Amino acid sequence: MKIQLTNTLTRRKEPFVPADPARVTMYVCGPTVYSYAHIGNMRPPVVFDVLFRLLRHVYGEKAVLYARNYTDIDDRIINAAIESRQPIGAITAEFERAYEADTAALGVLAPTFKPRATEHVAGMIALIEKLIAQGAAYKVATGVYFSVSADADYGKLSGRAQEDMQAGARVEGEDDKRHPSDFALWKAAKPGEPQWEAPFGAGRPGWHIECSAMIEAELGSPIDIHGGGIDLIFPHHENEIAQSESAHNHPLARLWMHNGFLTMDTTKMSKSLGNVITPRELLSHGWQGETLRWALLSAHYKAPLDFNEDMMRAAQASLDRLYGAVLRLKDLEAADVEPPKAFIEALADDLNTPEAIAELYALATAANIAKKPADQAKAKGELLAAAKLFGVLQDDPEHWFRASFGEAAAEIDKLVAERVAARAAKNYAESDRLRDELAARGVEVMDNASSSTWRRKG
Ligand code: AMP
Ligand code: ZN
Numbered sequence: 001m002k003i004q005l006t007n008t009l010t011r012r013k014e015p016f017v018p019a020d021p022a023r024v025t026m027y028v029c030g031p032t033v034y035s036y037a038h039i040g041n042m043r044p045p046v047v048f049d050v051l052f053r054l055l056r057h058v059y060g061e062k063a064v065l066y067a068r069n070y071t072d073i074d075d076r077i078i079n080a081a082i083e084s085r086q087p088i089g090a091i092t093a094e095f096e097r098a099y100e101a102d103t104a105a106l107g108v109l110a111p112t113f114k115p116r117a118t119e120h121v122a123g124m125i126a127l128i129e130k131l132i133a134q135g136a137a138y139k140v141a142t143g144v145y146f147s148v149s150a151d152a153d154y155g156k157l158s159g160r161a162q163e164d165m166q167a168g169a170r171v172e173g174e175d176d177k178r179h180p181s182d183f184a185l186w187k188a189a190k191p192g193e194p195q196w197e198a199p200f201g202a203g204r205p206g207w208h209i210e211c212s213a214m215i216e217a218e219l220g221s222p223i224d225i226h227g228g229g230i231d232l233i234f235p236h237h238e239n240e241i242a243q244s245e246s247a248h249n250h251p252l253a254r255l256w257m258h259n260g261f262l263t264m265d266t267t268k269m270s271k272s273l274g275n276v277i278t279p280r281e282l283l284s285h286g287w288q289g290e291t292l293r294w295a296l297l298s299a300h301y302k303a304p305l306d307f308n309e310d311m312m313r314a315a316q317a318s319l320d321r322l323y324g325a326v327l328r329l330k331d332l333e334a335a336d337v338e339p340p341k342a343f344i345e346a347l348a349d350d351l352n353t354p355e356a357i358a359e360l361y362a363l364a365t366a367a368n369i370a371k372k373p374a375d376q377a378k379a380k381g382e383l384l385a386a387a388k389l390f391g392v393l394q395d396d397p398e399h400w401f402r403a404s405f406g407e408a409a410a411e412i413d414k415l416v417a418e419r420v421a422a423r424a425a426k427n428y429a430e431s432d433r434l435r436d437e438l439a440a441r442g443v444e445v446m447d448n449a450s451s452s453t454w455r456r457k458g
Contacts, residue, residue, distance in 0.1 A: 001058050003348045005225070006302060008233060008256040009157055013350050016255065018224045024055055024064045025219040027253070029211055029228040029236065030114075032071040033095035034080040037102055038276035039292065039307065040262035040269035046293055046391075047259045047301040047351070048227050049108040053389050054347045057339070067113040067218040069211065070096050073204055078193055088194060092116075102279045105289035106296075107391040115214040117205065123213035124205045125198045127247055128185045132200060136246040137185055139200050140176040144186035149179055151242045157256060158234035183239050185209045208239035215244070215252065226253035230260055231268075260304045262296070269307065282312070286404050290392050291315045297353040297390070316404070318357070319392065320456050325364040325383060327397040327455060328446065332373060335381035343386040353390075360386055401455045405443075412443055412454060419445065420452050 003016040018024040028048045031037055045068070055064045072092040081088045096116075128144055131137035136150040148154045155161060174184060184206035189195035195202045205213075215221055221244060228237065237256065244252040261268045264275050282292055294315040299305040340363065346355035363386055367379035387393035395403070402409040419434035438445055444457040 001344060001348055003054065003058065004350050005255060005257060006350050008258050011159075014255070016224075018059070019222065019254065021059055022063050024059050025223040026052065026055070026064070026066045026225040026227065027211070027215050027219060027223050028066070028068045028111075028226075029232055030069040030071065031095075031099050032074050032076055033092045033099060034074065034077040035095060035271065036278045036280065037099055038269055038271065038278050039282070039296070040276070042102065042106055042279055042292070043259050043262050043296050043301075043305070044227065044229050045103050045108045046106055046296045048257075049391060050297065050347065050353065051225070051227075051257075051351055052109060052111070053391065054344075054351070057344070057389055058348075065113070065219055066111040067115060067214065068111040069214050070099075070114065070116045071207065071210060072096070072116045072118050073194060073210075074207060098280075105279060105283060106293045107290060107394055109391075113218040115218055117210040117214065120210070120213045120217055121196045121205060123217050124186075124209045125196070127209060127213050127216070127243065129199060130247045131185065131243065134246065138178065140178075141188065142174055142176050143184050143188045143203060143206075144200050145174075145177045145182040146185050146239065146243055146246075147178065148181045148183075148242065151246055154181075154242050155238065157238050157241055160234060160238075183208060183235060185243065208236055209243055211236075212240050212244040212247075212252070215240075216248075221248060221253070222251040223253045225255050225257060227257045227259075230258040233258055257301075259301045260299075263304050263306045264308070266304075266306060277307070286406055287312055287316070288319075288395070288400070288403055290319055290395065290400075293391060294319055294357075298357065300354060301351055316456075317458065318361070319400070320458060322360060322364045322383065322387065322393055323395075323397040323400045324455050324458070325367040326380065326393060327401070327453060329367060329376055329380045330397065330453070331448075332376055332380060334384050335374075335377040337378060337381040337385055339386040339389050340382050343389070347389070356386075356390060360390065360392075397455075398453060404456070408441070412438065412441065416443075416445060416452050416454050423447075 004013050005016045006013045028044060031041060052064065052066050077088055077091060081091050128137060131146065132139065137144055137146050186200065186203050186205060189202040195204055215223060241252050263269060267273065267275060269276055279292060283289065291312055295311045298315060343356055343359040346352045346359055363383040367383050370376040370379045384393060405412060415434055415438055419431050422431040422434060435445060439457065442457050443454050446453050446455060
């Protein structure tokens with residue numbers, strides 16, 4: 001199976017060839033844990049979860065090493081701690097837990113490694129010392145900076161020229177750096193802020209050096225794939241490249257991938273703009289995690305995706321169709337089969353999730369129209385295998401349909417049971433009345449020979 005992925009570095013779709021197929025490495029920049037993640041923040045973990053699953057399918061589960069970090073030291077965390085009068089560790093622990101819960105609700109598998117920045121400060125210090133010794137970094141009163149003029153190919157990922165990068169590069173408190181594009185590797189200690197001892201003075205790491213050090217510690221470079229949201233290309237990933245490649249003299253990552261933004265009314269969802277919805281808000285309104293996952297995968301990962309309620313309704317209807325097909329065949333054991341080739345090929349083509357969704361639909365249709373038990377078992381098996389790789393249909397189908405009805409589900413059960421009794425008593429008028437009442441509640445009853453189940457009406 002040949003995987004093709006778009007490489008931000010070359011701006012082309014390329015065949016993916018890991019350096020060592022027995023040890024495929026991927027790193028994705030994780031969250032800064034100072035508040036709840038919004039659903040835009042969920043796009044990278046979900047998109048790269050699909051890639052993780054695909055890589056594991058192709059290279060074997062044990063062969064793929066995936067690291068996603070927690071940034072647990074940062075200005076925003078320090079400010080959140082001051083504002084809430086809580087210790088920094090309490091803030092980061094709370095929002096790390098919340099992120100774990102949110103991603104789990106969206107069916108995101110745990111990455112192989114989940115390093116925390118504060119556990120890798122020694123590696124960051126070593127990297128900075130190396131850069132200072134090489135003349136690629138320098139120390140001034142406010143901290144240690146990377147010198148972009150020491151790096152001939154600085155700007156290669158974002159394709160920016162040095163001159164363009166000067167605008168907006170001014171950062172408060174960094175007045176003594178030599179060039180406007182130079183960036184902080186180490187911020188000199190300030191009273192009341194967390195600090196670590198270092199040969200170049202006490203302080204705390206800058207954001208970019210954290211990822212460079214964690215990649216080195218967990219995976220070693222070059223890694224096969226480095227991912228993140230499109231807003232990380234510059235300056236974050238550009239700076240990771242500058243530091244790591246200056247220090248090690250080989251590429252940091254062989255392939256760079258970036259997901260597009262989740263927008264609302266075409267504006268990027270972001271905490272600073274305040275136009276955010278959190279996954280926990282959607283769950284508390286009765287939406288299921290898989291529905292949000294499906295919605296986030298309904299567009300190609302590189303494209304922007306404009307979020308609205310219609311998108312959630314469409315995602316739920318699509319999943320209903322898939323769950324409905326499984327529910328119809330609930331008494332039949334699924335054949336133990338691989339996901340079909342066409343489905344894998346869709347994902348292998350630069351993670352074409354809309355095409356993969358079309359294949360899932362086709363598999364549900366095949367399951368619905370199959371007549372012979374052997375064909376039904378195969379169709380059900382193929383649908384479940386493909387869905388597993390996509391991270392959906394992980395719920396029990398009856399539970400899936402009940403869950404979004406909340407407390408009304410028990411009442412629906414009662415009406416369905418009454419209808420079964422009416423039918424048994426050959427009271428067809430009552431049975432029809434109950435069917436209409438259930439229909440009015442958005443429920444469709446599915447009668448088997450001996451019992452009845454129900455689902456949301458399509
Ligand atoms: P942040 O907490 O802002 O550092 O973002 C964490 C991750 O979410 C990064 O990979 C960002 O690129 C990504 N991200 C932030 N906002 C969005 C958005 N609206 N759509 C897609 N990805 C986003
Ligand atoms: Zn990073």
